Amino acid sequence: MQAKTENRNQFVDIMRGIAMLLVVLQHTMSGCTVGAENTFVFNIAWSLQMPLFILISGYVTKYSRPISNSKGLWKYVKRRTVAYMLPWAVWSFLVRGIIFEEDGFLNVKHLLWNMDSGYWFLATIWTISMIFGIASFIAERVSKENLLKKQTVLLGCYLVGMVLLVGIGAILGLSFFAIKLTLYYMPFYYAGFLYGQFDDRMKESEIGKKIIDSVVAICFVVWLFVILRFPLYEMSDGGFAIILRAATSLAGCIAVCGLCRGIFSSKIGGGYSCMGRRALVGSVSHALSASQLDQVGQSADSVQSGGAEPGSGQLCGYGSTYCDGNSDDEPKCRAELCINRKEKVSEFLLWAGKQSLEIYMMHGLLLNIFKSSVAIQFSSIEGYLLTAGNFALTVGLCAVVIRLLGQNAVLKKVLNIR
Structure with missing residues (x-):
């Protein structure tokens, strides 16, 4: 699928910005204080951040052109590999490994089997994109006219991709190349894709709008009910816990997207801006x-x-x-x-969404600057102030560094600064 860059949906970037800021908030809480993992605020951030990113990534496939031939598939694979795996390699080996002398990022074997210690999200979204792209290519070749058949073939191929990942994980271990995380987030990607296919049609009718409002309301109640009662992050990785986490995160993402759409419009700076x-x-x-x-x-x-x-x-x-x-x-x-x-x-939020990759790559490095040598409980005045201050400083420094690196053509290209 060849992505269109024109007519960029700014609401999507805003949602990316919200997700990215939640990532920074969660890492600030867990990295700068102790005892944050079992709090309500951490539950909110953890249940939304990465699921929301993946869901949005699936949703924006609606703006892509179908892959109709092998040449288009090769372009798709090459473009996605450069977009995701090149930054992963540069920031892992060059920046974290060589420049900042973090030995774990120079040990390839250790890194491949411990992706969650680094930039696992890029490996996960690359793997999902490859499986989805190949599934889309096969579906397009099998049936161009029959929409139902095409969707059925795509889903079937997507599920086959998940089965293949399970097989690889059984041989090499689920920790290899973040397979465990990839399998967990693949349903979110497909859910975003599926909603993108019917989003516009639903909004065209009053019944569709009522259905969307009802679903958003139900999802909000379910999400709030669960995160108030279950410590999702600290639950064991049993079958019930995984299903509960996934269902809760999906409900939360739907609720946040639906509620935020009523606050922020898809266009910034014109007409009524973010309000009707x-x-x-x-x-x-x-x-x-x-x-x-x-x-x-x-x-x-x-x-x-x-x-x-x-x-x-x-x-x-x-x-x-x-x-x-x-x-x-x-x-x-x-x-x-x-x-x-x-x-x-x-x-x-629009800035954070457009610069989400850059913020993701560098916020961990900047957070290390503000780590306190004294353990401070999150649920205290000092903990709240430390978290808020470090969060603001980290986001601010990210903006400064992104701006500075963007002034040099070589650094901008190598570090993938947009």
Whole structure:
């Protein structure tokens, strides 16, 4: 499948950004404090982060072209290998192994059988992509016209790929090349792909929208119910625990995607940004007319990031409206400032989503800088402050390093900085 780069779905990048920030948060909690693994916050982050990444990766296959011949399959394999395994090799051997002198990353055998000590996600997503790409190629060749037959063949080939992985794992061990993790996350990838096939059709009808809302609501309740009662991360790897984890994570991902879609639109910086008319009217103290809402939406880009709150006696950016807390234009100011805040949050998440690979590769190295020599309990004021501070510093440093490395063409190419 040859991916299209035009008309990029920005909501997908926002969800990637949320997932990536959850990864950093979880690693900050477990790396900088003790006792975080059995807390509610850790349960939230752990149940969503990687499952959400994999689910989104499956979803975006809807924007790919079918693989109709062997030449297209070769291009697909080459492109995905370069995109995933080249960064894995460079950051594992060159950066972590040679530059930072982490001996484990220079021991190939140790690394291949202990992928979870490094960048296992890249190996997992590469393996899943290879199996899915080959399955898609076979399905396309067997049946181009009959959609049901094509989907059946694709699913069958995908399951055969899982069986082959089990066979390899039985011989070499499930820890080899992160096979255990790959098998766990393969259903998430297929679930994302499946939803992507029917997403647009469901939204075209009122019944479809009601079904989506109902599913999101049920998934949210189920996810919240489970993570409040079960320490998912600390459960043993028995059959019940694996099924419970997977079902809970899938429900959580569906709930988060569905709820966030109501906050963030698929386009940033235009029209109503991340809020619809109904949500916008609900955010002000007085309902605005349709023409006023249009003016508010069109003027959102002109608001300065340091815009003042209504009542502070400063210009709010809505034309030359003066917000003093008593002005008749206060609803307009509130609406515009609300849009501006939403846009800033959206832009931050969008940045994290677009730079998710770079953040994933370097955040662990940066977190080591802030590790405390004293064990601090997470469930304490000191633990909360340490986690929040280290999280903010790590994300901030990632932004700085990404910006600096991006200024050099050689480093940008070698380290896969976008």
